[in-house]
């Protein structure tokens with residue numbers, strides 16, 4: 001999670017050292033390396049920004065939040081404009097150099113790392129406009145920035161992830177799944193995208209314009225195009241949030257109440273969480289939040305009726321909307337200070353589970369967790385969503401089982417300070433084992449995380465969509481240079 005805002009673009013064709021790093025004059029196709037002199041090189045196109053070659057710029061973007069994969073790019077593009085991205089993608093096609101865009105690098109398995117040219121998307125992070133029903137943002141802007149700016153106008157994006165320090169380009173390439181249960185994912189709230197394809201062409205796409213490309217790019221793991229701008233939905237921001245937290249020692253009661261609350265449809269957000277093993281008696285918690293106006297607060301007894309626990313057992317909270325949706329960002333800041341959280345190894349595992357097996361699988365997993373499976377600074381969470389609101393075909397959900405509900409289960413393991421490659425290797429093995437068990441019960445992977453995946457696994461993951469995706473890859477990234485990290489094509 002390294003913020004690189006300090007790298008601002010300079011003006012066109014300024015190729016000097018400028019105190020920030022060694023700048024490139026071109027790529028030497030014979031030596032397969034970037035060059036700083038005018039020798040036998042394919043010269044760089046004129047740029048508004050910079051291409052950096054120095055070790056500290058390259059090493060600074062060589063890891064993601066997982067902290068166990070390192071890939072040092074040969075060069076870093078700090079774009080001064082979308083035109084720079086178009087020009088450099090064309091240049092990389094010509095020279096067969098792999099390219100990956102980087103947002104805030106919160107993936108955990110090196111999904112956005114690359115040995116070739118890394119594009120620092122945070123260099124372009126303007127919020128272009130905020131209207132009553134939509135916002136237009138650069139892909140490098142983050143959801144926290146838009147949430148704050150929209151809230152000042154009484155508005156909010158409908159789907160907000162638990163943590164908002166994530167870029168538009170990053171979550172729209174993966175899904176962006178919120179604790180809100182009625183909104184679908186962030187990918188479902190996109191009206192239009194501007195992208196640069198793997199041939200360096202600038203395109204706009206939406207449900208009505210080049211829909212195939214639109215649907216391939218949303219939750220498309222950066223495989224077909226680089227998102228440069230997005231138009232996302234906004235709506236009126238709720239004023240207040242009432243929270244209810246219930247603790248459980250019985251998994252059966254937890255799931256019964258969790259499902260009662262989501263199916264009744266009166267609450268706005270829900271998540272389950274589990275204490276780390278050995279802490280506080282291994283208790284699970286149900287956390288429900290209900291958005292409301294100032295004048296019409298909900299009644300606790302009414303919202304919590306018919307559960308296995310009396311309403312009086314709930315810990316009740318009341319908050320304004322903005323501090324509620326930004327509270328995890330504040331908590332992550334505290335973890336960073338207290339634990340040097342950014343530098344801990346985080347081999348996370350995240351899965352979509354169908355209704356038919358969620359209780360069985362989660363119970364099986366959480367009762368066997370050891371302290372190192374979670375770690376200090378780690379979390380175990382469960383979200384719930386309606387299939388009918390998750391509309392993007394590249395977001396792969398469990399096969400239909402007759403229920404409208406699917407569940408996102410995540411084991412956000414954090415290693416101890418100094419935990420090295422052996423720890424990561426052990427956890428990757430664990431993740432694959434947990435994934436295999438889950439897949440046998442109908443689960444799919446949510447690929448923000450660290451489950452070792454082969455090409456055959458990807459083919460299985462995309463199922464009947466695979467032939468179309470192969471065709472779209474050949475069409476939009478025929479040189480196969482975009483975002484090689486996940487190893488799909």
Ligand SMILES: Cc1cc2nc3c(=O)[nH]c(=O)nc-3n(C[C@H](O)[C@H](O)[C@H](O)COP(=O)(O)OP(=O)(O)OC[C@H]3O[C@@H](n4cnc5c(N)ncnc54)[C@H](O)[C@@H]3O)c2cc1C
Nearest residue numbers: 103104105106107111112162163167169170176177222227
């Ligand atoms: C504390 C925490 C809480 C989280 N909570 C949630 C949650 O509630 N729900 C949820 O769904 N996720 C959650 N995540 C996961 C998060 O959605 C992903 O890690 C996502 O990668 C974050 O965006 P980013 O800007 O860090 O993207 P990056 O990690 O930088 O990029 C992600 C992938 O997208 C590609 N990419 C980046 N920008 C672009 C672009 N402009 N065009 C095309 N491809 C691009 C990258 O190459 C990479 O492959 C959480 C993560 C953390 C650390």
